[in-house]
Amino acid sequence: MTYDPIPIAAIATAPGRGGIGVVRISGKNLTTVMTALFGSTQLKPRHATYLPFTQSDGTVIDQGIALYFKAPHSYTGEDVIELQGHGGPVVMQMLLSRCLEAGKESGLRLAEPGEFTQRAFLNDKLDLAQAEAVSDLIEASTEAAAKSASQSLSGAFSKVIHALVEKVVHLRMLVEATLDFPEEEIDFLEKSNARGQLSVIQTALQKVFEQAAQGALLRQGLNVVLAGQPNVGKSSLLNSLAGDDVAIVTPIAGTTRDKVTETIHIEGIPLNIIDTAGIRHEHDDTEPGGIVNAIDTVERIGIERTWAEVEKADVILHLLDASRGPTRADEAIVARFPDGVPVIRVWNKIDLSGHHASVDSMDDATHIYLSASEHIGIDLLRKELLRIAGWQQTGESLYLARERHLIALKQAHEHLQNAAEYAAQNDQSLDLFAEELRLTQDRLNSITGEFTSDDLLGVIFSRFCIGK
Numbered sequence: 001m002t003y004d005p006i007p008i009a010a011i012a013t014a015p016g017r018g019g020i021g022v023v024r025i026s027g028k029n030l031t032t033v034m035t036a037l038f039g040s041t042q043l044k045p046r047h048a049t050y051l052p053f054t055q056s057d058g059t060v061i062d063q064g065i066a067l068y069f070k071a072p073h074s075y076t077g078e079d080v081i082e083l084q085g086h087g088g089p090v091v092m093q094m095l096l097s098r099c100l101e102a103g104k105e106s107g108l109r110l111a112e113p114g115e116f117t118q119r120a121f122l123n124d125k126l127d128l129a130q131a132e133a134v135s136d137l138i139e140a141s142t143e144a145a146a147k148s149a150s151q152s153l154s155g156a157f158s159k160v161i162h163a164l165v166e167k168v169v170h171l172r173m174l175v176e177a178t179l180d181f182p183e184e185e186i187d188f189l190e191k192s193n194a195r196g197q198l199s200v201i202q203t204a205l206q207k208v209f210e211q212a213a214q215g216a217l218l219r220q221g222l223n224v225v226l227a228g229q230p231n232v233g234k235s236s237l238l239n240s241l242a243g244d245d246v247a248i249v250t251p252i253a254g255t256t257r258d259k260v261t262e263t264i265h266i267e268g269i270p271l272n273i274i275d276t277a278g279i280r281h282e283h284d285d286t287e288p289g290g291i292v293n294a295i296d297t298v299e300r301i302g303i304e305r306t307w308a309e310v311e312k313a314d315v316i317l318h319l320l321d322a323s324r325g326p327t328r329a330d331e332a333i334v335a336r337f338p339d340g341v342p343v344i345r346v347w348n349k350i351d352l353s354g355h356h357a358s359v360d361s362m363d364d365a366t367h368i369y370l371s372a373s374e375h376i377g378i379d380l381l382r383k384e385l386l387r388i389a390g391w392q393q394t395g396e397s398l399y400l401a402r403e404r405h406l407i408a409l410k411q412a413h414e415h416l417q418n419a420a421e422y423a424a425q426n427d428q429s430l431d432l433f434a435e436e437l438r439l440t441q442d443r444l445n446s447i448t449g450e451f452t453s454d455d456l457l458g459v460i461f462s463r464f465c466i467g468k
Contacts, residue, residue: 007033007078008119009099010111011092012467018087023095024467026116027106028071030079036102043068043081053085053095056102061094062086076116077123114464118457121449128449128460129158129405135464136219136400144268145218148400152215157399158448160208164412167201168441175434194433195423202416209409212401217389219400221263221270224385225309227337228319229329230278233348236372237319238262238275241381259309266382269389274309277302279333307336315342315388317381322347322355322369342388346381348372359384405447412443 007027013020025033034043036056043049045068053061064085074080085095100108114135121131133152140146151157174192226234242262260275280303310316316337320330337343345367350357357377360367366384370377399405419436422429449457 007103007106007108008111008115009096009103009108010116010467011096012082012116013087013092014465015089016087017089021085021087021092021095022467023083023085023092023099024111024116025081025083025099025103025108026074026076026078026111026119027103027108028078030081030103030106032106033099033103033108034068034081036105037081037099038066045070046073053083053098055098061098062091072123072125075125076119077125078119111466112462113466114461114468117464117468118461121457121461127155127158128457129161129447130155131449132402132460133157133400134468136402138465138468140218140400141263141270142218142265142268144398145270145400148215148218148398152399152401157212157401160399161444161447164201164204164208165441165444167197167204168437168444171197171201172434172437172441175430175437179430179434195420198416198420198423202413202420205409205413205416209406209413212399212405212409214390215398216401216403216406217269218398219402221272222314222385222389223272223274223312224315224317225274225276225313226317226319227276227279227306227310228333229321229327230280232278232319232321233372234275234278234319235260237317237346237348238273240372240375240378241271241273259305266386269386271385274313276306276309279303279306280329310336311338313338313341315344315385317344317346318365319346319348321349323349323352344368344381344384344388346370350376408443408447412440415440415443 005028007025007030009023009025012022012024027033037053038051041049041051043066047068049066049068050064051066052063053066055061062085064083067082067084069075069080069082071077071079083095083099085091100110102108117126117131117134120126121128126134130153133149137146137149137153140149171194174194226237228234238260242264259277262273262275264271264273318330318334318337320326334343343365345365347353347355347367347369349371350369351371351374355369357371357380358369359380360369368377368381368384370381372378415436419433419440422433422436
């Protein structure tokens with residue numbers, strides 16, 4: 001990514017009113033800007049200076065604190081000035097306009113989203129995983145997510161990736177040295193314990209992936225879709241899980257016409273619970289009576305949207321009425337569930353059926369018996385959702401990984417598997433063994449940004465907020 005030396009400025013605090021607002025400026029040399037803003041007043045690096053913020057004609061905009069961070073001892077690695085004033089939106093805009101005016105000769109311009117952090121990355125103040133953690137820390141919705149983002153920002157995730165890379169590089173060095181001196185290629189794999197070293201790397205990579213995958217749950221959460229016939233208690237279950245009346249509950253079929261989404265947290269894991277319209281057929285000859293009440297246009301659209309949500313689900317909660325048992329209509333619903341998506345059969349209304357709250361593991365799915373209206377057995381469902389999510393309270397540090405990190409780790413794992421296959425062929429495929437190790441290294445390096453395309457970097461930083 002090409003480095004842009006032109007200085008940038010932006011409001012670094014969130015929009016709206018607050019006690020304090022901050023305008024941030026960053027550039028290679030801000031002496032001219034500083035003189036235009038403060039005249040003969042000299043800012044001492046890393047010291048707070050209380051002074052008036054004035055217009056070019058001397059009119060006072062605000063009174064506040066100016067901080068100066070001289071390169072390379074700053075967030076971006078460049079000279080940085082931060083002006084801390086009162087956090088009114090008009091005051092902040094006036095102060096930003098004044099800064100842009102003062103820096104006109106230096107080419108000072110408005111910062112793009114994420115450009116301060118982008119410059120920190122380009123100036124080697126942060127690697128790419130740490131830069132992404134800045135955004136994740138700002139957007140963290142739970143305490144667990146914030147702690148994991150902080151771990152990544154401190155470099156913990158990058159440290160374990162670098163440790164893996166070092167192991168791969170060491171093994172590559174041995175293999176490629178042998179290729180350079182073929183006369184020494186006598187039972188190389190046995191003498192150097194190359195297979196043993198490879199196994200150690202694979203085990204370490206698997207552990208990192210497991211921690212990163214759990215950390216990704218803290219960031220992304222799971223989409224949990226409630227599906228089933230009308231009046232089986234989907235909305236009641238949503239209300240029970242959410243701890244509030246977020247969905248309308250009535251005995252009238254078809255009350256829920258569109259999806260209702262509520263995000264809840266279990267052990268710090270965000271779950272997007274999606275209540276959907278009850279699924280039924282206008283002419284259902286699988287049920288006693290054969291014909292059910294006519295479905296109007298709005299309900300029909302709601303049912304179509306239900307199936308659309310089911311197709312996108314990470315977990316499906318198939319609600320059934322325990323007081324009447326399974327029906328053919330329930331089986332027809334099951335037949336349309338997508339393959340590969342975990343399904344929990346939730347038997348609701350045990351307060352009417354006489355069942356006890358319990359969990360049964362069967363061949364087709366896990367069956368949970370509960371009463372949503374009486375809040376009986378809800379904890380069993382919460383535990384099962386955590387189990388399906390793969391959540392483990394191990395006490396180990398988690399890294400708030402992104403999807404691209406998980407993909408890179410999976411690809412690195414595949415290359416290591418290929419390397420193991422070539423290692424099994426003894427010294428006959430050392431060149432292919434070395435190539436798979438090189439590809440493994442590239443995949444791991446893409447996580448921290450050593451080898452990452454400019455297009456990907458542009459996408460990553462464009463999703464940051466302005467001023468960060």
